[in-house]
Amino acid sequence: MSDYELIIEVLTNVYNGKNLTDQINKHKSNINISRIKYIVYGVIRNYYSIEFCIHKIVQHISKKNEIIVQIGLYELNNSNKPDYAVVNTLVELVNNAKDKKFINWVFREYQRQKESLNNLILKDYSLKYNLPNWIIDLLKKQFKNYYLKFLDGLNYHPAFGLRVNYTKRSLGEYIEILKQNNIKYIINEDNKICLEKALDIKDVPLFTDGVSSIQDVAAQYVVNILNQNNIIPKKVFDACAAPGGKTCQILENYNCTLTAMDISSDRLEKIKQNLQRLDLKAKTMVGDAFNLDWWDKNKFDLIVADVPCSASGTIKRNPDIKINRTYDDVIKFTESQRKIVLSLWNCLEDNGYLLYITCSIFRDENQDNIAWLKNNIKGFKLIDELQIIPTEYSDSLYYALVQKNN
Numbered sequence: 001m002s003d004y005e006l007i008i009e010v011l012t013n014v015y016n017g018k019n020l021t022d023q024i025n026k027h028k029s030n031i032n033i034s035r036i037k038y039i040v041y042g043v044i045r046n047y048y049s050i051e052f053c054i055h056k057i058v059q060h061i062s063k064k065n066e067i068i069v070q071i072g073l074y075e076l077n078n079s080n081k082p083d084y085a086v087v088n089t090l091v092e093l094v095n096n097a098k099d100k101k102f103i104n105w106v107f108r109e110y111q112r113q114k115e116s117l118n119n120l121i122l123k124d125y126s127l128k129y130n131l132p133n134w135i136i137d138l139l140k141k142q143f144k145n146y147y148l149k150f151l152d153g154l155n156y157h158p159a160f161g162l163r164v165n166y167t168k169r170s171l172g173e174y175i176e177i178l179k180q181n182n183i184k185y186i187i188n189e190d191n192k193i194c195l196e197k198a199l200d201i202k203d204v205p206l207f208t209d210g211v212s213s214i215q216d217v218a219a220q221y222v223v224n225i226l227n228q229n230n231i232i233p234k235k236v237f238d239a240c241a242a243p244g245g246k247t248c249q250i251l252e253n254y255n256c257t258l259t260a261m262d263i264s265s266d267r268l269e270k271i272k273q274n275l276q277r278l279d280l281k282a283k284t285m286v287g288d289a290f291n292l293d294w295w296d297k298n299k300f301d302l303i304v305a306d307v308p309c310s311a312s313g314t315i316k317r318n319p320d321i322k323i324n325r326t327y328d329d330v331i332k333f334t335e336s337q338r339k340i341v342l343s344l345w346n347c348l349e350d351n352g353y354l355l356y357i358t359c360s361i362f363r364d365e366n367q368d369n370i371a372w373l374k375n376n377i378k379g380f381k382l383i384d385e386l387q388i389i390p391t392e393y394s395d396s397l398y399y400a401l402v403q404k405n406n
C-alpha cells in the first residue's frame with residue numbers, strides 16, 4: 001500500500017467516526033509515518049475550508065475522489081513539492097481515464113480560483129478558523145466578550161510542554177540543561193516550560209532518567225490550584241488517572257499516599273510505566289468511577305476527578321473532534337460527569353477537597369456543571385476555579401476546586 005493509499009484509508013475511517021489517534025497508531029511502524037501523519041492531520045485541521053473550496057468548484061463528487069482532492073488542495077498550499085508533481089501523483093491514484101481527467105480538472109480549476117476562494121474564506125469564521133458553526137455559535141454565546149481568543153487559540157499547532165520533576169532537578173538546573181543542548185524554550189508566568197519545537201522522546205533531556213515529562217502546560221495546574229489554596233494532601237485518589245500525568249505531578253510535589261484508578265487495564269499500564277520511569281510509588285487499580293464496587297470504605301482528603309469530556313480544549317492535537325463531535329455529545333458527557341462526581345462524593349472525607357478537571361471549552365461541562373452540582377449536593381462548596389484559554393503554548397482546560405462541608 002502506498003503512502004497516499006494509506007492516507008486515504010485513514011481519512012476514510014476518521015470520516016466514518018473512527019478515532020484519529022487510534023488510526024495513526026495502527027501504522028506507527030510505517031517508515032513514512034511522519035509524512036503520513038503530517039498530511040492526515042493537515043487535511044483534518046483544514047477540513048472546512050478545503051471542503052468549501054471543493055464544493056465551490058464541483059457539486060457532485062465521489063467519496064474517494066473527494067478525499068484525493070482534499071489531499072491535493074492541502075498539499076498545493078503546504079507542500080514543498082512542485083504543483084505539477086502533486087497533481088500528477090494524485091491523479092495516478094485512480095484507475096479510469098474519466099476520473100483522472102475529472103480530478104485533474106478540479107485541481108486546475110482550484111489553482112485558477114484560489115485567490116477569490118481565499119478571500120471568501122476570510123469572511124466566514126467557520127472557514128477561517130476551520131471549526132463547525134455549532135462550536136463557534138456556542139462559544140460566542142457562552143464567552144461573548146472573548147470567544148475570539150478561543151477561536152484563535154484552537155488554531156495553533158499543538159505545543160510541546162515539559163514538566164520538571166523537582167525531586168530530582170530544580171527548574172533553574174533544567175533550564176541550564178536545555179541551554180546546553182541548544183533547545184529553545186518559553187517559560188510562562190507560572191514557571192512552566194514549553195519548547196519552541198517538538199522533540200522526539202529520545203531527544204528530551206533526562207526524560208528516561210525521570211527528570212522531565214511531556215505534559216501540556218494547561219495540564220500542569222493541579223499543584224498551582226492546591227498551593228494557592230494552602231492544601232497539602234495526605235491521602236489522594238485519582239479517579240480517571242490514565243495516562244498518569246496528574247498522578248505523577250502530585251507525587252512529585254507532595255508527601256502523600258495516592259491511589260490511581262482507570263477503567264482500562266491497558267491505560268492503567270501507562271500509569272505504571274510513568275511511575276516506574278519517575279521513581280514514584282502509588283497504588284493502581286482498574287475500576288469504574290460510575291460505581292463504588294472498587295471502594296474499601298476508606299475515605300480520601302483529596303479526590304482528583306479528571307472526568308471524561310468532549311476534549312474540545314484539545315482540538316489542536318485531536319482535530320477529528322471538530323468533525324465527529326456534536327452538541328449532543330457534550331450533553332451526554334455532562335450527564336456522565338455529574339454521575340461520576342455524585343459517586344466519588346461518598347469517598348471524600350468531611351472537609352476534604354475534590355478537584356474537578358476537564359479539557360473542555362464549554363460551560364456546559366465546566367462552570368454550568370459545577371453550578372448544577374452545587375445545587376444538588378449537600379455541602380458542595382466551590383473554593384476556586386480556573387478556565388485556561390487556549391494559546392499557542394497550551395491547550396484549554398478547566399479546574400474547579402470544591403470542598404465537602406457537612
